[in-house]
Every structure is written in structure tokens, then in C-alpha cells.
Amino acid sequence: MSFVEFIGPARIDRRTKNLTRRLSPDDVAIIDHRDLDRVSAEELIASGVRVVVNVNQSQSGRYPNPGPLALVRGGVRLIDAPGAPLFDEVTDGEVLSIRGGGVYRNGSCLATGQVLVEPALERALAEQQSRVTDALHDFAENTMRYLRDEGRLLAQGIEFPTLRCRMRDRHALVVARGPGHKRDLSTVRPYVRDFKPVLIAVDGGAEALLQEGLRPDVIVGDMDSVSDRALKGGAEIVVHAYATNGRAPGAERLDRLGVGYQIVAAPGISEDIALLLAYEKGASLIVAVGTHFNLIEFLERDRAGMSSTFVTRLKVGEILIDAKGVSRLASRRVGLWPLVAFALAGLAAIVVAIAASPALRHLIQLLVLRVKDGLGI
Numbered sequence: 001m002s003f004v005e006f007i008g009p010a011r012i013d014r015r016t017k018n019l020t021r022r023l024s025p026d027d028v029a030i031i032d033h034r035d036l037d038r039v040s041a042e043e044l045i046a047s048g049v050r051v052v053v054n055v056n057q058s059q060s061g062r063y064p065n066p067g068p069l070a071l072v073r074g075g076v077r078l079i080d081a082p083g084a085p086l087f088d089e090v091t092d093g094e095v096l097s098i099r100g101g102g103v104y105r106n107g108s109c110l111a112t113g114q115v116l117v118e119p120a121l122e123r124a125l126a127e128q129q130s131r132v133t134d135a136l137h138d139f140a141e142n143t144m145r146y147l148r149d150e151g152r153l154l155a156q157g158i159e160f161p162t163l164r165c166r167m168r169d170r171h172a173l174v175v176a177r178g179p180g181h182k183r184d185l186s187t188v189r190p191y192v193r194d195f196k197p198v199l200i201a202v203d204g205g206a207e208a209l210l211q212e213g214l215r216p217d218v219i220v221g222d223m224d225s226v227s228d229r230a231l232k233g234g235a236e237i238v239v240h241a242y243a244t245n246g247r248a249p250g251a252e253r254l255d256r257l258g259v260g261y262q263i264v265a266a267p268g269i270s271e272d273i274a275l276l277l278a279y280e281k282g283a284s285l286i287v288a289v290g291t292h293f294n295l296i297e298f299l300e301r302d303r304a305g306m307s308s309t310f311v312t313r314l315k316v317g318e319i320l321i322d323a324k325g326v327s328r329l330a331s332r333r334v335g336l337w338p339l340v341a342f343a344l345a346g347l348a349a350i351v352v353a354i355a356a357s358p359a360l361r362h363l364i365q366l367l368v369l370r371v372k373d374g375l376g377i
Contacts, residue, residue: 006051006098007078010090016040017177017204017225023047023067028096028103030086032056036067038179045074046182053079055086058116064128068331069121078196079103081113124310158273160280163236163261165217171197174274174288175216176203177225181290184323185212188289197287202274205290206230220277221270223250228257237261238277240270268308279316286316 006028013019014032017040018242023029025048033040034056044286058068058080070336071078079101089110090096103111117130140297175185185208191197192214201209202222203295210216217237219226223239231237231254239261241248246265254261266273271291278286313320 006101007095008051009093010086010096011049012087012090012092014087015225017043020044020047021227023048023049027051027337028053028098030055030090032087033058035060035062035065037065038067038070038348039177039181039365041067041071041074042179042182044071044076049076051077051079052085053081053098053103053111055081055111057082057086059121059124059128061124061128064125066125068116069118069125072116072118072121078116079113080116081111084111084113086111115353121283150342158280159265160264160266160277161216161238163238163281165198165236167198167278171195171285171287172200172283173197174200174202174271174278174291175205175209176202176210176271176274176288176290176292178210178290178324179290180324181205181208184289185209188287188323191287196281197285198278200274201226201230202270202280202291206233206235208290218274218277220264220274221250222248223253231257238273239263240273241265268312272308272312275312275316275320279319284319287311287323288320288322291322291324293294331372 008026008028010030011023011027012018012030016036019029019031020040020043023044027049029047029049029052031045031052032055036054037057049336051307052071058071058078059065068078078096079098081101081103084103090105094105096110101113102109103113118319173188175181189212192199198218199209199214199216200218200220201216203219203223204225206216206219206226210233212229215233218238219230219235220238221240222235223231237251237254237259239248239254241251241263242265246263248263248265251263253263264273264277266276269292271288275286275288275291331373
């Protein structure tokens with residue numbers, strides 16, 4: 001994006017996923033997000049915001065991170081100003097001016113950062129991809145280190161609470177807030193309409209379901225990215241607690257809201273718990289939207305290993321279908337207009353053939369006369 005000066009109210013939040021819900025194209029988004037992930041980039045683009053100032057490193061180089069590049073390609077000016085004291089000096093709603101990489105208030109410069117541009121981000125991403133072997137080595141070591149403890153607990157089974165929602169012999173749709181989750185969820189809407197699966201949301205997945213006009217039956221997670229509206233919508237709440245000490249941070253918020261819930265203490269991430277919940281409750285098929293499984297997605301979430309997810313996928317794999325990328329297949333379906341054009345082209349070829357052949361013209365005339373005689377015309 002190129003402009004001489006952009007003026008707008010500041011919108012501030014250290015949690016990007018919370019900030020995106022209240023952004024507009026006229027705002028200046030101020031975030032504190034090291035290694036800006038793809039999901040956050042997608043949500044920032046969807047908000048329409050045109051300027052994002054990050055007081056952290058949007059791309060630290062730890063792993064191949066395509067998030068900043070996606071944001072810039074989406075038409076957003078991304079300014080990195082690591083260490084800038086904007087969260088201390090700027091209040092939400094205060095009018096700021098952006099000139100180049102500088103942030104100004106009433107003519108005074110509050111911070112100066114670097115405008116991240118597409119060519120530089122592309123080069124950095126290519127360099128990071130060449131170093132991915134080191135990250136993979138560390139990741140694999142951590143996975144093996146925790147596999148024995150987490151794998152044993154998950155393989156032996158988790159004691160899930162009794163739920164009102166019946167899942168036995170039904171399909172279950174598990175929706176998490178992952179890359180492309182909104183696009184894929186929109187694509188599986190016909191499946192939801194026809195099969196009416198149990199809708200299990202993982203934290204922010206509840207918001208995605210509500211935006212599609214769907215109401216989650218169960219919400220699983222630590223409740224850090226779910227709106228009050230979703231929590232009060234009548235879904236059964238399963239709070240994911242730490243396996244080590246049983247502490248459930250999400251329970252405190254639910255107590256304040258007066259919403260009932262049940263607690264499950266287990267290792268791994270909330271996505272794993274949601275998949276295992278559907279499996280243990282007897283679901284005949286599990287369709288996953290937005291769940292994480294590959295190396296880059298785990299590094300984006302600052303996960304050092306994937307032992308719990310590895311064991312979970314092994315356990316539920318025979319009934320699990322991952323909807324990731326389904327929308328890409330659907331987008332390749334042939335539309336109506338190409339078929340119409342093809343039919344018209346065929347008709348035109350027939351007309352030309354008839355016009356060029358006296359024998360065909362004579363045959364058509366005979367057929368017309370026979371039809372007229374038959375109809376008495």
C-alpha cells in the first residue's frame with residue numbers, strides 16, 4: 001500500500017485475535033505479535049484494516065513464517081517497531097498519523113519502524129525455508145521426549161464427563177481456529193445441512209460457526225478466544241485443564257459469567273481433546289476443520305513438539321477426515337457458463353456444417369416437410 005499519510009484512531013490489544021473483532025478500515029492497528037501467524041494475517045485482512053504497527057518482530061526467522069507476506073500481499077501496510085513503547089503511550093481510540101514507518105501524534109513522533117515490503121519478505125521466507133531442517137530436528141527431539149508420558153495418558157483414554165449431546169453413531173464436525181478455517185467451513189456447509197453432525201468448537205472455532213449461522217453443540221478449550229455471546233449460547237462447555245496440576249484458567253471466566261461447565265485435565269492441545277471427545281463418545285465419523293498438524297502450523301503456535309497430536313491422530317485416524325483444502329478442490333468445479341458456451345459452440349458448428357453442405361440442407365428441408373405433413377400444416 002502506498003500513501004503519503006494515513007490518519008486514524010488507534011486500536012490496541014496485545015492479543016491480535018481479540019483486536020481483529022473490532023477493527024475497521026479507518027483504524028490503525030497496534031499489536032504485539034512475535035512471528036505473526038497466517039490465521040492472524042487472514043483475520044486482519046478480513047477486518048479491512050489498512051495499517052498495522054507491530055511492536056514486536058513480525059518475522060523473527062525462527063521458522064518459515066508466511067504470515068507477514070500474506071498480510072502485505074493483502075494490501076496492508078505492516079510496520080515493525082520492536083520495543084516501541086506504544087502500549088504505554090497511546091490510548092485506544094486516540095488519533096494517530098502514519099507517515100512512512102513513523103507513528104505520530106499531534107506532530108510528535110512516537111515511534112519509527114520499518115515498513116515491511118513484499119520483495120524483502122519473499123527473500124526472507126526463502127532463506128528460512130532453507131534452514132527448516134534445524135527446526136525439524138529440534139521439533140522431532142521434543143516430540144520424542146514427551147511422547148512416552150503424553151502418549152501413555154492419551155492412549156489409555158481420558159475420563160470425559162457425561163454430556164447431554166448424544167454423539168454415538170453420529171458424525172461430528174470439529175472446528176478450530178486454524179489457517180483457512182473460514183473458507184473450509186463455508187465449503188462443508190452442504191455436508192452440515194445433509195448430515196447434521198454434532199458441532200464441536202475448539203475455542204475460537206465457536207466464533208467461526210456463529211459467523212456461518214451455526215450454533216455449536218459443544219465448546220472445548222481454555223476459553224481464551226471465545227466471546228461471551230458464544231459461551232452464553234447454550235452449548236455444553238468442556239474446559240481443558242493442565243494435566244500436571246489440574247488448573248483450568250478458563251474456569252475463572254466462566255464462573256464470572258455464571259455459565260456451567262465441566263473440566264477435563266489432559267495433556268496436549270485443545271484440538272486433541274475435542275477429537276478424542278468425539279471418538280470416545282462413539283462418533284461414527286469425525287470431520288476436522290482448521291486443525292493443526294504440520295510442522296509450520298505447530299511452530300506458528302510456538303509448540304515445541306507434537307506428541308499429543310501424533311498419538312491422537314493415530315487413535316482416531318480411521319474415522320477422521322481433514323477438511324483442510326477442500327475449498328481448493330471445490331473452486332475447481334466447472335461452472336454453468338463454460339457449459340453454456342460449449343453448447344453454443346457445438347450448435348454453431350452444426351449450423352456451419354449445414355450451411356456448407358447442399359445435401360444436408362436438402363435433408364433438413366425433407367425432414368421439415370415430413371413434420372408439417374404429420375401435423376397437418
